[in-house]
Amino acid sequence: MHFYIDSKELTEGVLSVIKALPVRTTMPILEGIYLEATNEGVKLKCSDLMLQKECLLPATIEEEGFAIVPGKLFSEIVRKMPESIAEVTLNGKSLEISCGRAKSSIQCVEATEEFPEMRFTGDTFTVKMDHSDCRDMINTTVFATAQDDSKPILTGVLMELGEDITIVATDAFQFAKRSMPLKNPVPERDVVIPGKSMVEISRMMDETEADVELTFTKTHVCVNIKHSRLVARLLDGDYIKYKNILPKDHTTRVMIDKAELMESIDRAQLMAREGNNNIVMKFHDNKLTISANSFVGRVNEEIDVQINGEDIDIAFNPRFCINVLKNIPDEKIYMDFTTSISPCVIRPAKTEGYYYLIVPVRIYSNF
Amino acid sequence: MHFYIDSKELTEGVLSVIKALPVRTTMPILEGIYLEATNEGVKLKCSDLMLQKECLLPATIEEEGFAIVPGKLFSEIVRKMPESIAEVTLNGKSLEISCGRAKSSIQCVEATEEFPEMRFTGDTFTVKMDHSDCRDMINTTVFATAQDDSKPILTGVLMELGEDITIVATDAFQFAKRSMPLKNPVPERDVVIPGKSMVEISRMMDETEADVELTFTKTHVCVNIKHSRLVARLLDGDYIKYKNILPKDHTTRVMIDKAELMESIDRAQLMAREGNNNIVMKFHDNKLTISANSFVGRVNEEIDVQINGEDIDIAFNPRFCINVLKNIPDEKIYMDFTTSISPCVIRPAKTEGYYYLIVPVRIYSNF
Numbered sequence: 166m167h168f169y170i171d172s173k174e175l176t177e178g179v180l181s182v183i184k185a186l187p188v189r190t191t192m193p194i195l196e197g198i199y200l201e202a203t204n205e206g207v208k209l210k211c212s213d214l215m216l217q218k219e220c221l222l223p224a225t226i227e228e229e230g231f232a233i234v235p236g237k238l239f240s241e242i243v244r245k246m247p248e249s250i251a252e253v254t255l256n257g258k259s260l261e262i263s264c265g266r267a268k269s270s271i272q273c274v275e276a277t278e279e280f281p282e283m284r285f286t287g288d289t290f291t292v293k294m295d296h297s298d299c300r301d302m303i304n305t306t307v308f309a310t311a312q313d314d315s316k317p318i319l320t321g322v323l324m325e326l327g328e329d330i331t332i333v334a335t336d337a338f339q340f341a342k343r344s345m346p347l348k349n350p351v352p353e354r355d356v357v358i359p360g361k362s363m364v365e366i367s368r369m370m371d372e373t374e375a376d377v378e379l380t381f382t383k384t385h386v387c388v389n390i391k392h393s394r395l396v397a398r399l400l401d402g403d404y405i406k407y408k409n410i411l412p413k414d415h416t417t418r419v420m421i422d423k424a425e426l427m428e429s430i431d432r433a434q435l436m437a438r439e440g441n442n443n444i445v446m447k448f449h450d451n452k453l454t455i456s457a458n459s460f461v462g463r464v465n466e467e468i469d470v471q472i473n474g475e476d477i478d479i480a481f482n483p484r485f486c487i488n489v490l491k492n493i494p495d496e497k498i499y500m501d502f503t504t505s506i507s508p509c510v511i512r513p514a515k516t517e518g519y520y521y522l523i524v525p526v527r528i529y530s531n532f
Numbered sequence: 533m534h535f536y537i538d539s540k541e542l543t544e545g546v547l548s549v550i551k552a553l554p555v556r557t558t559m560p561i562l563e564g565i566y567l568e569a570t571n572e573g574v575k576l577k578c579s580d581l582m583l584q585k586e587c588l589l590p591a592t593i594e595e596e597g598f599a600i601v602p603g604k605l606f607s608e609i610v611r612k613m614p615e616s617i618a619e620v621t622l623n624g625k626s627l628e629i630s631c632g633r634a635k636s637s638i639q640c641v642e643a644t645e646e647f648p649e650m651r652f653t654g655d656t657f658t659v660k661m662d663h664s665d666c667r668d669m670i671n672t673t674v675f676a677t678a679q680d681d682s683k684p685i686l687t688g689v690l691m692e693l694g695e696d697i698t699i700v701a702t703d704a705f706q707f708a709k710r711s712m713p714l715k716n717p718v719p720e721r722d723v724v725i726p727g728k729s730m731v732e733i734s735r736m737m738d739e740t741e742a743d744v745e746l747t748f749t750k751t752h753v754c755v756n757i758k759h760s761r762l763v764a765r766l767l768d769g770d771y772i773k774y775k776n777i778l779p780k781d782h783t784t785r786v787m788i789d790k791a792e793l794m795e796s797i798d799r800a801q802l803m804a805r806e807g808n809n810n811i812v813m814k815f816h817d818n819k820l821t822i823s824a825n826s827f828v829g830r831v832n833e834e835i836d837v838q839i840n841g842e843d844i845d846i847a848f849n850p851r852f853c854i855n856v857l858k859n860i861p862d863e864k865i866y867m868d869f870t871t872s873i874s875p876c877v878i879r880p881a882k883t884e885g886y887y888y889l890i891v892p893v894r895i896y897s898n899f
Contacts, residue, residue: 467633
């Protein structure tokens with residue numbers, strides 16, 4: 166293998182594909198970047214078996230071939246190269262990189278097996294979206310995915326496709342749902358995409374200003390942007406039947422200024438985290454009183470709100486409140502309650518298509 | 533205690549004094565901020581017994597008094613307050629803080645003893661410096677202080693005062709010395725100031741544009757800037773007789789472009805850190821070859837240099853080279869060598885008053 170490539174383009178390509186490098190793995194080959202010189206250009210690829218990122222870079226190929234190089238080290242080397250044309254040569258087991266005065270050679274990963282390739286085959290269908298809608302829908306929901314593996318399906322994000330696109334994520338304490346009409350309606354279909362892959366799809370949206378296409382097979386999703394390509398495996402199994410747990414009704418609806426609420430919760434959580442990590446919200450007479458208590462001290466603040474329905478006292482983990490509130494675009498929000506032990510629905514007062522739900526904390530004392 | 537204070541000024545004061553809060557301590561009282569309302573204003577104070585920071589803030593005092601509040605929590609509370617006038621009231625063991633809608637109360641630290649006060653008494657003498665000279669001299673030397681306590685005196689910085697001011701720091705692997713004439717010559721005197729206190733003195737320089745005064749007693753140093761005051765204990769004991777270890781002569785002097793050298797070392801250390809953490813420098817025929825080897829690969833680069841004297845091969849820990857080079861202002865540097873196992877002197881080619889020394893690594897192979 167022997168080729169010449171612009172060092173800046175190589176750096177960008179490497180920094181893009183290493184997003185799929187696994188943090189921990191028992192397969193040494195996955196710590197590598199697969200590098201291939203073909204007549205189309207230089208191909209880079211990383212995979213953690215669930216997510217694969219590739220790119221194809223323009224290059225002057227003198228000799229075709231391939232190598233697997235240690236991903237982290239290679240990315241640091243190319244990042245520190247001067248801006249110039251880099252010459253890359255495979256010499257036995259070592260890859261020589263020469264760029265201006267910078268001259269390194271690195272030992273390739275000993276491959277006892279082929280570098281894994283995610284096959285993207287079978288019938289496909291395609292969803293077309295505006296790139297910023299796509300990024301925005303992912304970023305405002307993916308935080309609610311489960312971070313541990315106790316229910317693996319909840320580490321993914323449900324995507325319901327049809328006339329609309331609906332994205333759902335929940336870890337059973339917080340629940341996020343975004344919907345919007347699709348430009349090109351597709352046959353009804355539910356898919357579950359791992360949260361990590363969704364974050365990476367969202368990041369790819371920064372690389373374009375155009376519409377993007379998400380192409381699905383039965384088992385995978387694929388996104389192509391310019392020279393980059395992402396393939397992610399879908400999660401097997403059915404997502405939870407979330408519609409059954411959404412409250413059908415409410416007895417209290419409160420309209421609140423989002424910024425005031427966030428600031429008060431932010432202050433209250435300073436105390437809450439030293440204690441049982443709860444904040445108590447009491448809605449009475451168009452006033453919300455937010456309080457938190459612990460052995461280090463207490464916070465007690467009042468906000469003017471607009472209450473429709475019965476007064477209610479309820480307690481939350483402040484982190485879930487903040488997670489939700491910071492994803493809402495409007496200045497005013499609605500909080501809908503039924504009882505102090507049922508989930509609370511939070512929505513923007515005006516903007517459609519956002520639906521959040523947080524589960525309260527049961528408090529046994531009379532506050 | 534009861535007073536009114538501008539929340540922004542309170543925040544700035546707190547963020548300034550908590551720099552002296554100890555990271556770890558066995559004395560709970562030191563985790564607190566000492567807060568006192570006097571007829572002069574509100575006094576804040578933190579101490580780790582080696583370093584004390586205080587400030588005096590303008591306030592409307594309704595009732596004098598004092599309290600010790602948990603430092604970290606209090607700083608977070610004031611930082612999250614809206615910009616307004618805060619009312620602070622001591623109510624038994626709890627300090628009530630009210631600022632706009634924000635209302636907290638925090639439990640004071642139970643003081644079983646008096647908050648430590650560093651006494652700054654006895655004969656004094658004062659060194660006057662430009663604030664940016666002071667910051668610059670500290671920042672370009674303090675990195676070389678020892679980070680562990682095996683030789684406690686080396687965790688400090690030597691300050692030699694007289695006609696000039698000379699600052700020296702070393703951990704026995706790297707050595708840094710800066711000198712400049714003093715505006716007001718003082719009687720000859722050597723003091724050793726802890727590295728952490730020096731860093732804090734340097735930070736204080738950002739708060740002023742004027743000349744600063746460092747006032748010394750036999751045991752302490754004190755710096756006053758606007759409302760802030762720092763008192764630091766000097767280290768006991770004599771600093772090492774460093775003049776004996778400075779090379780008297782050299783057999784090779786090399787002039788090198790600093791940026792080229794730093795870039796090459798930066799790339800070479802990628803390989804070095806995977807191996808024995810050495811880079812090898814060979815000076816021959818007005819060329820410097822920098823190389824590093826490890827099982828993951830190697831770097832081998834050439835730089836044009838100007839060699840006066842004998843050719844030499846020598847090896848260094850790349851971290852020490854980078855530490856020194858990034859503190860040198862000039863584009864060109866001199867490196868002076870005697871043998872490949874003696875310290876190497878590094879200086880700017882033009883600017884006076886900088887003197888660095890790094891100890892080479894002994895290599896047993898013939899490179």
